[in-house]
Amino acid sequence: MIGFIVTGHGNFATGITSAVTLVTGITDGVIACDFDDMSSFDSIRVKLEKAVEELKDYDDIVIFCDLLSGTPFNQALDMKVSTNNEKIHIIYGSNLPLLIEAILSGTNGADMERIEEIVETAKGSIGIVQDKAEDEDDF
Numbered sequence: 001m002i003g004f005i006v007t008g009h010g011n012f013a014t015g016i017t018s019a020v021t022l023v024t025g026i027t028d029g030v031i032a033c034d035f036d037d038m039s040s041f042d043s044i045r046v047k048l049e050k051a052v053e054e055l056k057d058y059d060d061i062v063i064f065c066d067l068l069s070g071t072p073f074n075q076a077l078d079m080k081v082s083t084n085n086e087k088i089h090i091i092y093g094s095n096l097p098l099l100i101e102a103i104l105s106g107t108n109g110a111d112m113e114r115i116e117e118i119v120e121t122a123k124g125s126i127g128i129v130q131d132k133a134e135d136e137d138d139f
Contacts, residue, residue: 002106002115003055006099007033007048007076008066020099026107029058035072045075052079052088060112061087062102064094091119098122 006013006020013032021027031054033047048063055061063080065073073092080088089112091098101118 001029001058002060002062002110002112003029003031003058004099004103004106005031005033005048005051005055005061005063005076006094007035007044007063007072008094009035009070009072011036012066016094016096016099019096020103023100024104026103029055029107030103031055033072035070041071041075044072045079048072048076048079052085059087060089061085062106062112062115063088063090064099064102065090065092066094068092089115091115095122095125097125 006017008016011034013034017030017032020030031051033044033051035044037043052061063076065076067073073090076088076090079085080090091102098119101122102115105114105118
């Protein structure tokens with residue numbers, strides 16, 4: 001089984017996690033860690049460490065971050081490196097389709113190879129609707 005931590009700036013983590021729960025009904029093994037105390041970079045680190053401890057019995061732990069190189073990402077990466085915890089995997093640029101698919105798969109026995117495939121597929125979930133569709137079948 002895979003445990004999941006979602007982190008990001010402001011209330012990104014609790015907001016997107018609430019949407020995942022609404023769509024999937026899944027709450028077990030999913031922890032939101034908001035970086036809402038901008039006055040202390042250590043605040044997110046403490047939350048992440050606590051979440052990893054809560055998920056220690058999972059085979060793998062995926063940390064979804066909002067941005068590459070933001071404080072939540074940097075703290076997650078530093079925690080992974082400093083503890084040499086090979087169970088921790090970090091994904092940045094998280095969006096709702098990615099989280100839904102990964103969390104559904106992870107709670108149904110998927111392994112990290114499948115999660116990596118989901119990340120590649122999720123890259124295609126971002127697009128733009130033009131003023132006029134050339135072909136209605138595009139939607």
